[in-house]
Amino acid sequence: MSDTSFDGLKAFLTVAELKSFTAAATRLDVTTTAVSKAVKLLELRHDVVLLQRTTRHVALTEAGATLFASLRPAVDQIDDAFSALHASRGRPSGTLRLTMPRALGALLIKPLTVQYRRICPDVAIDISLDDSAVDLVASGFDAGIRLGEAVAQDMVAVRLTPDLTWSVVGSPDYFVQAGRPAAPEDLTAHETIRYRxxxxxxxxRWAFYRKGQAFHVETSGKIIVNDTTLIRGFARxxxxxxxxxxxxxxxxxxxxxxxxVLQGFLRPTSGLFxxxxxxxxxxxxxxxxxxxxxxxxxxxxTASLLAPE
Structure with missing residues (x-):
């Protein structure tokens, strides 16, 4: 194996993980041009196209995906080796990469980040707010925060909050105009703000309980969003x-x-882990x-977590 076999691999792996030359350049602390050149030289050296580039997107080719999947475990082992070196120095360092849901995660992470930076000033924190399921290993995260029911069974899970209680809510003005539902089935006659x-x-699907039995009500509404902060704002x-x-x-x-409304029909769900x-x-x-x-x-x-912006 030649001395140049590994040239450009760090740039390729970072671009493949972040799906962005610009983001990769920021992480590697080099220019975007340098990252692009390194990947291009790697492709030319091995006569293969690893990344498909457009003005907006970066995607792995089949060859690139195969190489990334093969190299990722080795890179993780290398990272672990360097982490062990840092451990021997007795002081946390490096970058801690975390993923969590946008609204609930943001409520927790703000005070935690302040305290963590006090006790670990040598560690940078890279936080991704994402409501979808995230594969920590494939995406390069150190840890995540999610509802307990969403945590994969092969992960170590540490409880952060008690079980979550839920509410169906509306503004006073809405109830003046539309009235209050007395039972979950009444929601079919109401405007609801739905999450995708x-x-x-x-x-x-909105979950309810009656006499110990769970059931769902298919609501309808003209507003559908994928952000709960927006849902709360629209409800207000x-x-x-x-x-x-x-x-x-x-x-x-x-x-x-x-x-x-409808508090008698709701039950707690798993908390954040x-x-x-x-x-x-x-x-x-x-x-x-x-x-x-x-x-x-x-x-x-609870008051400090729920304090309005």
Whole structure:
């Protein structure tokens, strides 16, 4: 194997992971031109096209996807080796990459990031807010935060919050105009603001319980979005009813901007968990974040999490 066999691999792997030459250049602290040139030389050296480039998108070719899948485990082993070196120095360092849902994750991560930066000043934090399911290993994340029911079984999961309570909410103005549903079935006559899952494209089904039996109501509505913060804003504006966790809607409920209905038909669901692969949990940067998060979340009051912007 020649000395140049590995030239450009770091650039290729970073572009393949981030699907962007610009983002890869930022992570590698070089110019976009340098990244593009490195990948191009790698392709020319091996006479293969690894990435399809357009003005807007970067995608792996079949050959590129095969190479990326083959090299990713080796890169992870190399990262682990360097993490072990950092551990021997006794001080967390590097970049901690986290993924979490946009609204609920943002509520938690703001106070946690402030505290983590105090105790681990040498660690950079790269946070991705994404409501869809994320493969940590394939996407290069160290850990994620998701509802417990969404965590894959092969991950280590650490509980961060109690089970979440939910509410069907609307604005006072909406109820004046449309009335209040007395039973979940009444929702078919109401305007509802619906959530669409980004990955599957499916719509969130509103879950209810009666005499211990779960059932769903297929609601209708003229507003569909894939962001719960927008749903809450539309509900406050009187545009329909919303189905939201109290952790997100609680401040608006407390100050009267939103009002609950159908509370007797709702049950809690799993809370938020931090999850990560078994092999990564001893990295100093991640171990420090886990220990800090578990401690800090216990001290955070509901009021502080739900304080309006």
């Amino acid at each position: 899952f980004l990955a599957s494209g499916g719509l969130h 504006a009187g545009m329909g009813l919303a189905y939201l966790p109290d952790m997100e809607a609680g401040a608006d409920i407390d100050n009267g901007r939103l009002e609950r 931090m999850y990560f692969p078994v092999r990564t949990q001893h990295q100093p940067k991640l171990r420090a974040f886990i220990d800090m998060a578990v401690h800090e979340v216990k001290t955070l009051s």
